Amino acid sequence: MSGLTGALGLFTVVPVRAAPELRRSDAVAALRWFPLVGAAVGAAAALPAVAVLHWAPRATSVGAVAAIALLALLTRGLHLDGLADTADGLGARAPATEALEIMRRSDIGPFGVLAVVFAVLIDVSALTSLHGGVWRPAAALAVAAATGRVAVVLAAHRRVPAARTSGFGAHVAGSMSPVTLILSTAAVLGAGALLAWSVDASVVGWPVAQAVALAVTTGFRLHTTRRLGGVTGDVFGALVEIGTALTLAGLAVT
Known part of the structure; x- marks a missing residue:
């Protein structure tokens, strides 16, 4: 797989033919494309909100709900599942091995339900609160989705271990060089400023909101690493959702 097709196959519903077994090199290459894929998926998911703003501007909340629902469908709910x-696992306040076992189970507990509900509510309310042209929701959701995914790239830097010996987290943990982290972050923040300018939003406020979201997700990653002994695919999913929600909230108040 190339990095782009691998990212589409791993992180979206796009029907990409995958290799029989995921190799570390494929996973790492896909992760490098993760923010760009997120931006594209976020922009596509926002189209219902754009259409509602154009045809029925009083029903912005309907468009926001449809956009966030479509984003979840396009990503197969992977990141919401990781958040839950x-x-x-963290809410159980159990030792790391037991917490990881709780995270591995297919069921969802009360902490997981609350986390998903709050994340979706923040997404919808923030998207509803955006004011400006009809294309602003598309720009905002693209920026937020890319920011949440670059938080995962940052969490895969060389000093962060994997909490498990298998799974996507184990494949990419410790794989990103400092140069990759800097370039990815600069590209996402620069894209945020450019998209803000394109929809007549705050060219300073949008990147600041992104930077704050990345700072918070970094703090969350430090906590999960200390608590679980490293990162997992579920932690990556949580970082995506937290980063996306915080960025959208920041864009709504700037």
Whole structure:
């Protein structure tokens, strides 16, 4: 797989033919494309909100709900599932091995339900609160989705271990060089400023909101690493959802 097709196959519903077994090199290459894929998926998911703003501007909340629902469908709910599992594992206040076992289970507990509900509510309310042209929701959701995914790239830097010996987290943990982290972050923040300018939003406020979201997700990653002994695919999913929600909230208040 190339990095782009691998990212589409791993992180979206796009029907990409996958290799029989995921190799570390494929997973790492896909992760490098993760923010760009997120931006594209976020922009596509926002189209219902754009259409509602154009045809029925009084029903912005309907468009926001449809956009966030479509984003979840386009990503197969992977990141929401990771958020729920991570919340259940951390909420149990159990030793790392037991917390990881809780996260591995297919069921969802009360902490997971609350985490998903709050994340979706923040997404919808923030998207509803955006004011400006009809294309602003598309720009905002693209920026937020890319920011949440670059938080995962940052969490895969060389000093962060994997909490498990198998799974996507184990494949990519410790794989990103400092140069990759800097370039990815600069590209996402620069794209945020450019998209803000394109929709007549705050060219300073949008990147600041992104930077704050990345700072918070980094703090969350430090906590999960200390608590679980490393990162997992579920933690990556939680970072995506937390980063996306915080960025959208920041864009709504700037």
